[in-house]
Amino acid sequence: MSKKKALAVTEKRAIDMASGEPTQNGLFFTPLVDIYETDESLTLVADMPGVTKGNLDIDLAEGILTITGTVPVGEDMPQLAYQEYQIGGFTRKFRVGEAIDQSGIRAKLEDGVLRLVLPKAKSLRPKKIEVEVA
Amino acid sequence: MLYGWDTADLFGELRRMQSEMDRLFHRVGSTTGTSGVFPLANIYDDGEVYHIRAELPGVDRNTLNVTVTGDQITITGERKPEIPEEASYHRRERDHGAFSRAIKLPAVMNADGVKALYKNGVLDVLVPRAEEAKPRKVAVEG
Incomplete structure (x- = not known):
């Protein structure tokens, strides 16, 4: 049997409200992300467990991409008897260097993972130049 | 809008920290502190059912x-x-791999009644106590 890589605990990073992060009231964490780029687009994948479509806000303005998701803290839950992690929302900002085709942005939220595809503006995509033979 | 520390927030934060400390010293089960094993879990208890919750995005x-x-x-x-x-x-911050987390509960469980639900990347496991482990009211005679 092949040994699989074991998934380790990554402590959630709470956002320090005192540093003036513009967030809503309550506890917020920095979501872990993957960002990759192809010729056509930038893709951002973010772990945001507990966030639903209705609680998710994505904003791209003046080259700053902001993703914010709130999570219900569990008022409907019974008495907390044992706690290993804290519950709160997720928020993070990114500077987007590329020109993005705003109308083509697509977002998908599945099993607590946000997948955001930002297509590059057409003028920035690499263009193949046909070489004419004289 | 920017939010700073106002007095109400500060006391709220202190209360939250205090109640967290209280919980740490009165915890259930034989699991120890933060286990450090993925996934981290919270356990809620209403006296009849243990409710285990863990964040498992993208599993x-x-x-x-x-x-x-x-x-x-x-x-x-x-x-x-x-x-x-x-x-x-x-x-590239998101980790991948296999995981296995065991949680011991202090009361006898009704294994047939265990329910699990995976939604929005959060796993909820509901574990009812066995009949004999439920709190029982005893009438005082005399």
Whole structure:
């Protein structure tokens, strides 16, 4: 049997409200992300467990991409008897260097993972130049 | 809008920290502190049902399993790596791999009544206490 890589605990990073992060009231964490780029687009994948479509806000303005998701803290839950992690929302900002085709942005939220595809503006995509033979 | 520390917030934060300390010293089960084993879990208790909650974003549903053995609940699964073709990574923070987390509960469970639900990347496992482990009111005579 092949040994699989074991998934380790990554402590959630709470956002320090005192540093003036513009967030809503309550506890917020920095979501872990993957960002990759192809010729056509930038893709951002973010772990945001507990966030639903209705609680998710994505904003791209003046080259700053902001993703914010709130999570219900569990008022409907019974008495907390044992706690290993804290519950709160997720928020993070990114500077987007590329020109993005705003109308083509697509977002998908599945099993607590946000997948955001930002297509590059057409003028920035690499263009193949046909070489004419004289 | 920017939010700073106002007095109400500060006291709220202190109360939250205090109640957290209280919980740490009165915790249930024989699991120790922060186990450091993925996934981290919170346990809620209403006296009849233990409610285990864990954050498991992006876990392959086909691999996600909850098993009950004696007084122990075991959660196993795997988060598969995503390998896009011809892409260059700017950031790579999301980890992948297999996991197995065992949680011992202090009361006898009703294994047949255990329910598990995976929604929005959060796993909820509901574990009812066995009949004999439920709190019982005793009428005082005399």
